[in-house]
Amino acid sequence: MIIPVTIQRDNTKTGLDKYLPLEGILESASITLSNIETFEDKKSLHITLQINHDFSKNQIILGNNNYTIRRSPSSAYLSLIEQADIDEYSWLGFVSAAKAEKRRGIFAINGLSDTKIPVIMIHGLNSDPLIWRHLTIAMLNDPALVAKYQIWHVYYPSGPPPFYNAARLRNNIRELLHNIGNPELNKQAAVIGHSMGGLVANLLTTKTNYELWDATFKQRPEYVVSKQDTIVKDIFTFNPIFEKNTVFFLDTPFKGSDVANSFIGQVGSFLISLPQDFTQIFKRFFDRVGPDILTEKMRPFLINYGPSSVHVLRPGHPLMDALYKLPISGEAYAIIGSNSGVLDCDQNNGCRNISDGVVNYDSANYLHAKERIIVESSHDSFKSAQAIEFILSKLRTK
Template identity: 25%
Template sequence: MRPGILGKPRSYRDHRLAWMTCFALLAACSSLSRQPKNDALNEARHLWRDTAEIQRKDIAARNWVRCAVAAYQASESGSAAQQAEAQDLADNCTHELLGYLLDVKPGAWSAQSLHVLDQPLRVAFRDLPDSLDDGPVALARADEVTIPPVMGVRYATRGYGVPMVGWQARCHDKPICMLYPPEGLTRTLVAWVEPGDDGVAQLIVSGMREHPDITIGKRSVPLASDPSATLAALYDRSHINRLAVWNLIGGRQFALREGLYLLDDYDPDKTPVIMVHGLGRSPMVWAKLTNLIDGDPSLHARYQIWHVIYPTNTPQLLNRLIVQRSLDQAWHILDPDGTAPAHQEVTLIGHSMGGVISRLIVSDSGDVIWKAAFDIPPEQLHGTPADLAMVDSVFRFHPYPGVTRTIFLAAPHLGSPYVDSLIGQVALRVVHAHAPELDALIRVTTENRAHENPLLAQDYERYGLSSISTLRDAQPVSHAAQSLMPAKGVRYYTFAGDLPGTNPPGDGFVPLKSALIPGAVSTTIVKDGHQLYLNDEVLAKILEILRQP
């Protein structure tokens, strides 16, 4: 036999064994090639299961980081069922990790590098809303925010990541800051964990307006969101309801809040829905309707919600001017050129006195109201130019440009006879109004007694001048304002309550004949009281209206 390479003879059996070994190795390699290079899904499964038995939170948190990374990697490929399982694991591990991190670091967060035990973790913010500046952002898991009963149910959208709420104090260095609630900004965010390019795990906290999806591998996956938690977090910080009640009896803090407020970042392409509260109320009455609109993805994509605050102790016509000025100020900041699509088609929704104000906002007064107050034109009255201009702006106005649709809920368009009841008489004596515009009106009427409507002067003398007194049908200026209807081209819808046993028929405060005005696109009457903003039938109908072209 020929000597072998190593100097020892080989037998036929040796050759045969060598070939068999080679074939076995090739078969093993072939089998390995059919297995995933990195069984990330299996790793995530084990980490999630095993970590449930770990008592030390820091060790568990380290495992949740690794679990979330492995699950993210597993989401990049595999069958639909495997991808769905991987997403659930990623969300579950991230959810637990966030619970740990927010307990350890409860304050505001910024981009940073940290360690979870011996596991490096980089916190990165991505695509945050423009309204959240470069400063730290307070974070909360959305599922830890309680939804108050007044908002209805929680509306959350399933998707990749853990829904979050971000909060930041209101800014003061830009004009738009004036349009943010004094309580601060709450924004809908989402968080997930992914591997960084350098192999370091990253906790991503992201906004959603620009990029509502995440790309994992070759597929696009919707991100999870919980807009209800965002709204609830804002309302939880507010004490505005208490201020609204105090405003009626002379409190001035609510009046200091007058203006228009954005609940989300301004979008020049989305239609504004501007909500106007009623007597002694605040924007909190719109909690349920706001939640319904934001919780419907199709409506949220089409509309942006703005809330108006005005002092409800002042007369209706002055409140109309205050709301108009709030709109003017907002548009001057948001769209000074008046070219944005959002500026061309606005929807107003008003409850009670807010409904009356909304009607006046879209009406042309001509000289109807002026002639109910004075028997000569403005230019012939005596007074300072500033006082005369103020009185003129209260009594004479045009339809507000851009408002194409209004919705009236339980609005006393023709006044309310309940003002003459015992409770109404008490309210007339208790409700007090303070405003520079009223001072200007008093100065002008004092200098022009000979030209003031004597019936108006008598009414002022007997009942005073407040929101309650101007609900009286016999009040001359209010009576004239009742004749004004929305301008041509403005679609309007009326809603009224009809409680059994009320006399006259109505909701216990506003009679049906006062709430229902001619020319409405639709009229809806429900067996309910004055608080129609809580009635499910009414709210469903409003959503139906908003879904129309």
């Protein structure tokens, strides 16, 4: 008798538990019949059951017989989804980041490993990690991928701009890697980002040199940054965390989105309350060096210690223009959504009318993509069967 089950324990919120789901630590397991004894009266049996966590072996021996170990790889994650409340922080993280800050973090879905390659999934604006349930279940149900990769979901409040959130996330990932304690993990990762999360993924995997800094300030950081301002430098100048990256950009607005300039975008921008932790970074900096250090193009965005994520996503933002030209360290793939049913086009002139309703083809078409596909999507390609299979096929070959 072998029965697949899910077991759960509380999250202690200490040690490596900090990087596991807060709802609880869930694992797939199997209950196996390990022994049957008949009592002397021969009228009753003593049955010994064993919970098996070790799935490195496919079979176990009971008596003189071999039995296949049965398990449900995605059952623990499905149980987690039923308990999860992280989706309650989608809107809150957009309009009031300070109130959602307590849920910021990286959460390993299939456990932490010191050998498996991280797959980091990053949600977009007004969103949460539950958007990745389709892709996550597909990965968990593929034994070869489970053996090779560990899945890390990211949650961050999406009201502040992606450049700030990426700086915070870089620190979170470096801390996690340090705590795991194997330098080999720094060599390779897959990063998957949807919409604005794609921009965060870009900022995790790109070496900026001075391009973003020079688009923002008139003087180089070595002349103006003090020990108290290191976060300012970290937002604009950084290196990739991992040596080799495989990046998937889903519905990502590299050139911004017209929606950010629309009435809806203006209302959204008005509703956003930026946290003091963010605005004080630039207030302290400008109080010390003065606002004249800003370039003319960046002055409207930072003079009031902003901007919000919506401001950054408006077409023509100087940092977005600078980032667009920078290649990632590794290979990139662009998944572009179309809500019109058109899934093929001529890039010379036939693609300009393709859009997912939020991001058009020209904006989502990453300049340095090794390969790009168009999928049916209303800005939700994270649940497209075609997009998921495309991602899985690439991961299988890495």
